Amino acid sequence: MSREIKYPQSFKPNCPKGGVTKVIQRVRILAGLLTLVMLGSSLGAFAAPPAPKEIVIGAALPLTGTFAREGGYFKDGYEMAVKEVNERGGIFVKEYNKRIPVRLILYDDKSDATTSVSLYEKLVTEDKVHALLGGYSTPLIQAHTVVPEKYKVPYVNGGGASTAIYARGYKWIFGLLASIEKLAITLMNWIASQQDAGKLGKPLRIAIAWENTSHGKDFQKGILDKARASPDRFTIVFDEPFEIGSKDFTPLLQKVKAANADAWLVDARIADAILMQRQLTELGLYFQVISYGPRGTEKAIRDALGPAADYIVSVNWWHRDLPYPQARAFVRKYEETYKKPAEWFPALAYETARVLFRAIEKAGSLDKAKIRDALAKMDMRGSIVVGQRVWFGPNGQIDNDYVIMQNLPGRGPVLVYPKYVALGEAVVPIPKR
Amino acid sequence: MTLNLAILFVSAVLVAGVYATMSYGLALIFGVMKVINLSHAGAIMLGAYVAYVLIVGLKMNPFIAAVVVVPPLFFLLGILLERVFVRPVRKAPPIASLLLLFGVWLMMQNIAYIIWTGEVRTITTPYTMMRFNLGAVPINVNRLAVFLVGVFTLLALHQFMTRTYLGKAIRATAQDSAAAKLAGINTDQIDMVAFGLGTALAGMAGALTALIYAFDPNFGGSYMLKSFCIVVLGGVESFLGVALGSLILALAETLSVLWIRAGLQDFVSFVILVLALLVMPGGLPELFQRRFAVRQR
DSSP: OOOOOOOOOGGGGGSSHHHHHHHHHHHHHHHHHHHHHHHHHHHHHHSSSSOSSSSEEEEEESSSSTTHEEEHHEEEEEEEHHHHHHHHHHHEEETEOOOOOOOEEEEEOOHHHHHHHHHHHHHHHTTOOOOEEOOOOOHHHHTTTTTHHHHTOOOESOOOOOHHHTTOOOEEEEEEEOHHHHHHHHHHHHHHHHHHHTTTTTSEEEEEEEESHHHHHHHHHHHHHHHHHTTTHHHHHHHEEEOOOOOOOHHHHHHHHHTTOOOEEEOOHHHHHHHHHHHHHHHTOOOSSETTTBSSSSSHHHHHHGGGGTTTEESSOOOTTOOOOOHHHHHHHHHHHSSSSOOOHHHHHHHHHHHHHHHHHHHSEEEEEHHHHHHHHHHEEEOSTTTTTTEOOOOOBOOOOOOEEETTTTEEEEEEEEEETSOOOOSSSSOOO | HHHHHHHHHHHHHHHHHHHHHHHHHHHHHHHHOOOOOHHHHHHHHHHHHHHHIIIIIIIOOOHHHIIIIHHHHHHHHHHHHIIIIIITTTTTTTTHHHHHHHHHHHHHHHHHHHHHOOOOOOOOOTTTTOOEETTTEEHHHHHHHHHHHHHHHHHHHHHHHHHHHHHHHHHHHOOHHHHHHTOOHHHHHHHHHHHHHHHHHHHHHHHHHHHOOOTTTTTTHHHHHHHHHHHHOOOOTOHHHHHHHHHHHHHHHHHOOOSOGGGHHHHHHHHHHHHHHHHHHTTHHHHHHHHHHHOOO
């Protein structure tokens, strides 16, 4: 349908024949395009919601109860990472083309698994967090990880190593602690390296004892698997669990003595490791190698045992003497801020939070599925963890190296393995007193 | 084999000393007041921490701290607990005092977490790693000292209960509270003294065991389970029974490791507890009485 437009008379003589219609058509096209552009831009503005004021991240930690000490360290690490990122204006989220500050919600699960599960439910359903950081200790983490999996919320922890956490086929759970099996395997690899150096004989007669928990069972599995794989190197002559908090290890140690072992490899908590090593010394038992798994080089143990702690070997996820500039910077900053020695707990907590921030930045969005995918594809270099790299296997667990330390007289715990971080040579076999 | 058995036997006797020291207080309070004192574990744990402050902080002699200083402090704590928490619910059903004292234990734990954090602590003294050989059997001086204090406490308690007016009044109240009242004994005061004495014994036990074991605010919980086992085995109103119950439990736990895995030691304890409750609910004294009655006939 066309309309006749009346133009002023004066306009007509200057226009060529048919020119008016062409001009009008061009104006119409331009107007139409302009309208489309304006409509498009206004629709676009309607589709992208305004950036949120903050990114909400939640965690429940054992701030009281059995794991209060470790929980306190985790709180320090998380808060330090959040403070750092907020000092830079927050996490850059591409979707909003801006930095958004992080708000951390921390609850106390009282070291209780049921409370921990309830608090993670609360974080997801009431506090509407964008992502979750983990708690501490395998039993609690194993219990509460059902929540992020159920609600499909990205979750990263630095406090649970047991394979039981990662063997359930969960897709939303990621962890920065390598497995306890790997800890045991690292210990056996180190022993093999000492055999190759001619310091220990072959096959080495090994006695193992482990706390009667999933942690202990993972340790046992790692040692036994490695021993089965290298029968020319290792012979297991004693293998028994023990109850946590035992009052007397003499009967157990008498059996170990009868087994005539060369190496004494144990998975124990601090209190049990102290009592066991005291009684072992009292009974005059000698081994060429002694290790209490992840324990044995802590200040509490060295203070309690004095010279009886010398030459004990421990295997750990992290150590303050790691020779990486970023790890050194963390140690300096942490110890200045909190006036406490930088143990592995705050270090792993700090790095766990940083990994989650990196995943959000990589996702460029606060969409939970995108953050989860970014975690699954994570390959973070320049990390403070051993090997300086964070990535996750298909089960969601990292598989980086452990470090081995040994209490050396007059020097305290010294990094002795792997070679690329070693600061000293291990003393093996242990000198007879 | 003989040497191995000798080492295990000595070890069991020393552990029995620790067990007995921990159980006297629980037996005394239950015997007199018929109250199951779940705060006993809390008193053991606080005893360990007070000893830590005295020995590590104030450089006090470990045994003076544990035997001379800690018990009077915990006697006062016990009196306070009895007046504030136990007395108001004395006439209520037993579950009230049970739950209340469980709450007191949790309060004590949390206070310890606030003051000392959850860090594992130890008291290291010049005797900690000291040992001597009895023949070929090594004996730790610290454990032996704790054992001897346990034996001395047993003798002192026996003397106190049989030779003093207060001790006799406590025994009378334990046997029949109403009759004791008719005989002019102030049973309320006796309850208070018994609770104070029981708490003092728990505090002392905590201080002594802290010289051997590492501890944190959860310390005491597993001991209390063993103490229940010992009190049931030894009879709730007999200190000698408690000492004997401790020895039987320690021997069973220690020697069982010769045939079963060490991880099953606690299983052995609780099998004993169940058997004792089924076969002789009155403990060893009841068993002896039964034997005596058969002979009389």
